[in-house]
Amino acid sequence: MSRRARLWMFAPALAGMVALLIWGLTGLPDFGHYRGPYGKVLAKVAVPERKATNVVASTTFDYRGFDTLGEEMILFSAALGLVVLLRELRGEEEEDEEADDDEEGIEGREERTSDALRIFGLGLVGPTVVLGIYIVSHGALTPGGGFQGGLVLVTALLVVYLAGRYAAMRRVSPIPMLEVGEAGGATAFALIGLGGLVIAGIYMKNFIDPGTPKTLLSGGVIPLLNISVGLEVAGAFALAFTEFLDQTLLLRGSGGDES
Amino acid sequence: MSFLPYAVAAWLFGVGLYGVVTSRNLIHLVVCLTVVQSSTYVLLLAIGYVGAGKAPIFADIPQGTTVVDPVVQALTLTDVVVEAAVVALLLALVMQAHKRFGTLDPDELGVMRA
């Protein structure tokens, strides 16, 4: 059906749906009067039981660890689908061009970035990596954890690309290493849960001694899960960026690259 | 006025959906989908908020102070990262669609053949 007909059908449907949504939302308790017992019980009980001061981290990786396993698998399959789609795209394009090899062509054509950018970038890479590792490892104590820290690590990789050349970024993070890192992170997460099954009889049960609060090794199995999640998130996003950059910088025989 | 967070969540949902339906560019469509996703984050966090509560990190506040609900925060934070990966997948699909059909207009897809 034509576009106008579709839009005319959409307008009342949207109005009706938003009205229903608002009517449903008025049934919720008032803002600020949270009623549910789960959150209050967790806030009271999480630190004495698991000795991890970040209650959100112990919820994500311990009390609701099974949900996080599902999210990990979503992340993994999204990265997998992305790689399959873009590899096929690149494979077809490399067939109908007589272009030269990736590495040399790119190195020859990219202009040098300005010196100020290179120095600034060089200065930023080290602290960013340290910050990423800090956020990942202190996930059980302060806000942070695997998800956030993994993304900060990917930012370090991007700084290498921005300040240097694409070839430098590829040399620092070859695709097989990224794939192994990502798959390794996902597998480690599932296997640690399996360890809970083997040692304590319940899948994903926290089977390591919790330790004392506010130390790095508190929370039992939570720091390990943080590290595996950080590995996977960093691997998945670095893979996504590398594949996207590959697509953009792919050279053709006659044209040049614009970046 | 205490209905404002829920109203903003519903507004974002409606606006994002409107953007998805009336979009003429596939990339614009994917970004409007991001807005719809963000409405769910706002709704989740608004549900879990406890009046005069603090962040649920007990590193420097004594045990027993009122904190906001940690469960919805756990759900939202994994959600944010995973949805970004899904958006990456959608953008790769957009690239493929552009290659096959030569156009980014959702209405023209399936008509031209590359």
Add this chain to the structure above:
Amino acid sequence: MIEAVKIAALLVVAAGGTAVVLVRDPLRQAVVLSFYGLVLGVLFFAFQAPDVSLSQITVGSVGVPLMLLLTIAKVRKRERERE
């Protein structure tokens, strides 16, 4: 009663979301999306959720706009070669 900070953050988020949808050119939308990601991060921070705010700022201000820019570059490159 909600505090003024939360009210202001909510209104800016609503305006930002509307702006992201109403900007039709994908290139400009990437910039507006980056700003919207930051504003959402501030809102989550006002809601006492620092973990969520961290994730949102990294992903929404850096991750997604960057992927958008790369997609736009790729699409434009192919269109230029097609002519």
